[in-house]
Amino acid sequence: MIPDDIFLKIVRSAVKAPSAHNTQPWLFKKKDDGFCIIPDFSRSLPVADPEQRELFISLGCAAETAMIAAGFYGYRTVLNINAFSTDFSIKISLQKDDTVEHPELFSYINVRQTTRNHYADKPILSEDIAALKNVGDGITIRFFIGQNEIQQFSPFVAEANAIQMSNPKFKKELIQWVCFSEKEAMQKGDGLYTACSGMPAMGRMFGSFAFKNFVTVRSENKRLISQLENTAAVAIFTTPGNELEHWVKTGMVFQRFALTATKLGLNHSYINSPCQIPQVRDRMMNDLGLDGFPQLLIRLGYSQKMPFSFRRRINDVILKVS
Ligand SMILES: Cc1cc2nc3c(=O)[nH]c(=O)nc-3n(C[C@H](O)[C@H](O)[C@H](O)COP(=O)(O)O)c2cc1C
CATH class of the missing domain: 3.40.109.10 (NADH Oxidase)
Incomplete structure (x- = not known):
């Protein structure tokens, strides 16, 4: 059995992973020799992600982060994806091994972010x-x-954006996941905090109204093409x-x-x-x-960092062992 404090430390790192709309569609369950990551389908995006493709990409991000963290705490990991039964889960078995090298990427888990500003006109080495x-x-x-x-991507970005933003159901779902102020983002601990996209704080009522009426195919297209x-x-x-x-x-x-x-x-x-x-x-x-x-x-x-997004409390993503 892995110690509780190690399990909690690993989960604390894993939830820093990115997820579509910051839905954090994961639950963690401790097992005798490690833990499982289980999808939380109540956090899926039926309109934006009907196949749940991005939900599973998000779970992969969390699994990788968990394995990097486990390595940092001196555990060797074995990953097993149980994709064949209706109970999908990612099992990560852990074995204590003092010869495990500390993964260098561990230090970057807390500082990685989705940075949605303009990047400098500076080539990458x-x-x-x-x-x-x-x-x-x-x-x-x-x-x-x-x-x-x-620029080869511009027509595809413009076309896909037009299809999504002209769909009222897509917009409604998006607005449900937007947090319009720091207070709301901190309280919910999930969703898309407007400051992370460089937008000013607004109340939910005004924010929803502004999103519905001023965030359009045209304005989004302009924003994405300019990015x-x-x-x-x-x-x-x-x-x-x-x-x-x-x-x-x-x-x-x-x-x-x-x-x-x-x-x-x-x-x-x-x-x-x-x-x-x-x-x-x-x-x-x-x-x-x-x-x-x-x-x-x-x-x-290359650009300046933006405000960081929030995460839910650890207790809310851990399933009690029955
Ligand atoms: C599968 C996947 C799809 C995403 N798609 C988008 C996207 O289309 N546009 C966007 O701005 N961010 C996208 N994101 C980024 C998330 O919104 C972001 O990870 C989340 O808000 C948490 O913020 P963080 O990455 O800064 O921790 C995506 C993330 C994942 C994992």
Whole structure:
């Protein structure tokens, strides 16, 4: 049995992982020889993520973070994905081993963030691109560097954004997950805190009204295209298939990528909408000659950090052992 304090420390790190809309769709359950990460489907996004693809990517991010933390506390880890039964879970078995090297990426778990501002017009060193590509491990990470290459994504981003933002159900779901003030974000401990996207604090009533009426296809398009114009590189993560295991694996690789980028002083954010709409995704695969399913579209570059997002209390994500 792993000690309770070690389990709590690992969970405390794991919940720092990114998740779509900051839903934090995970629950942790201690086991005799480790712990399980279980999806919390009550936190899924039926409109934005009907296949729950991004939910499972988020679980992969949490699993990778948990394993890095376990390594830091001197445990060897074995991962087992139980994807074949209706009770999906990611089992992480732990074995104490004093020879385990402290993973360097552990120090970056608390400082990684999704940074949604403009990035400097400063190229990324080729050795840093190589280091980021290196975390791939079965997932292809292809880079598009410089504005000529990056602008190839603009039509796909614009089209996917138009489909999403003109769907009232998409907007309604999004607004449900937005926290319009620091107080609301701290109290809820989840969701998209407006300050993380550079938006001013507003009350929920005014904020919902402003979102409904002023955040439009046009305004979002302008924001996303301007983000693309102020980006040093874009990385696209593709997988050979589009099944649950590919999604979890994408999350694991992506979290290593995000922590490595943080270590290199690089910020990142998502321009994912073309991966979220199947018809746009398929065209992007064809037109850009991608050799797999696009799972994540990530921008990279140098900028100031933004405010950090919040997390739920640890007690709320731990399932009691019955
Ligand atoms: C699978 C996945 C998809 C995401 N998609 C988007 C996105 O389309 N746009 C965006 O701004 N952020 C996106 N995010 C980032 C989350 O909103 C972010 O991780 C969450 O708000 C927590 O913030 P943090 O990453 O700064 O800790 C995504 C994250 C994950 C894991």
